[in-house]
Every structure is written in C-alpha cells, then in structure tokens.
Amino acid sequence: MADFKLEAMSLKELRQLERDVAKAISGYEDRQKADARAKLDAMAKEMGFSLSDLMGMGRKNTRSPSVAKYRHPENAALTWSGRGRKPQWFSAHVNSGKDPNDLAI
Structure with a gap:
C-alpha cells in the first residue's frame, strides 16, 4: 500500500x-x-x-392508457381522464360555477 x-x-x-x-x-x-x-x-x-x-424481472406490469372523460368546450383535442392534476381549462370551468358534467364526454 x-x-x-x-x-x-x-x-x-x-x-x-x-x-x-x-x-x-x-x-x-x-x-x-x-x-x-x-x-x-x-x-x-x-x-x-x-x-x-x-x-420477477421478466414481467412488466403495464397499465393501459386511461380513457378521456372530459373534453375542452372549444378545443376538442384537449381532454382529461379525471386522473392526476386538473388542467387549467377544467379548473376555470368549475371555478366559474359551472357543472363539470357539462364537459363530460
């Protein structure tokens, strides 16, 4: 040494x-x-x-993509599954006193 x-x-x-x-x-x-x-x-x-x-390394547990439950009222390309963080457009809709079910697909 x-x-x-x-x-x-x-x-x-x-x-x-x-x-x-x-x-x-x-x-x-x-x-x-x-x-x-x-x-x-x-x-x-x-x-x-x-x-x-x-x-147990040979198996992968993959989740299927979540299905969209809500759609933006003006831009149909914007959707949200109801999981995770709420999008601003959804929060703005609810905060304005409107029913979230109005955006349901």
Whole structure:
C-alpha cells in the first residue's frame, strides 16, 4: 500500500486522490456485485430457473392508457381522464360555477 503524506499534498492533489479513491471503491463494489450475481445465477440454473425468473424481472406490469372523460368546450383535442392534476381549462370551468358534467364526454 502506498504511503501518503497528506499534509504535504496540495488541495488539487488531495481532490484528485479523493476522486481516485471514490473510483476505486465504485469499481470494487461493481466487481463484488458481478461476482454475487454470477453465483446466484449459477445456483438458479442448478435448480432449473433463471435469475430473472426468480427475481420477477421478466414481467412488466403495464397499465393501459386511461380513457378521456372530459373534453375542452372549444378545443376538442384537449381532454382529461379525471386522473392526476386538473388542467387549467377544467379548473376555470368549475371555478366559474359551472357543472363539470357539462364537459363530460
């Protein structure tokens, strides 16, 4: 292991040493993760599975797009599903005392 005299180093040298140490730690952790993943993959294969099957990584739960429930009174291209943040045109309609059902599709 290298013997560093930290007190004799400049700020620039210390910052570079800090970056080098962080890079070395990251590389070490990456190697350890890859080794663990390889061991787990081998164990899964021995049992007749893939690691992604066991971890549930092979499936994607995708939601279907929401259906529009409200349409802008003047611009039919603007719609809102009723989920998430209310569009300004919808809020303005409701705040003016009008019924939201007037905009229902």
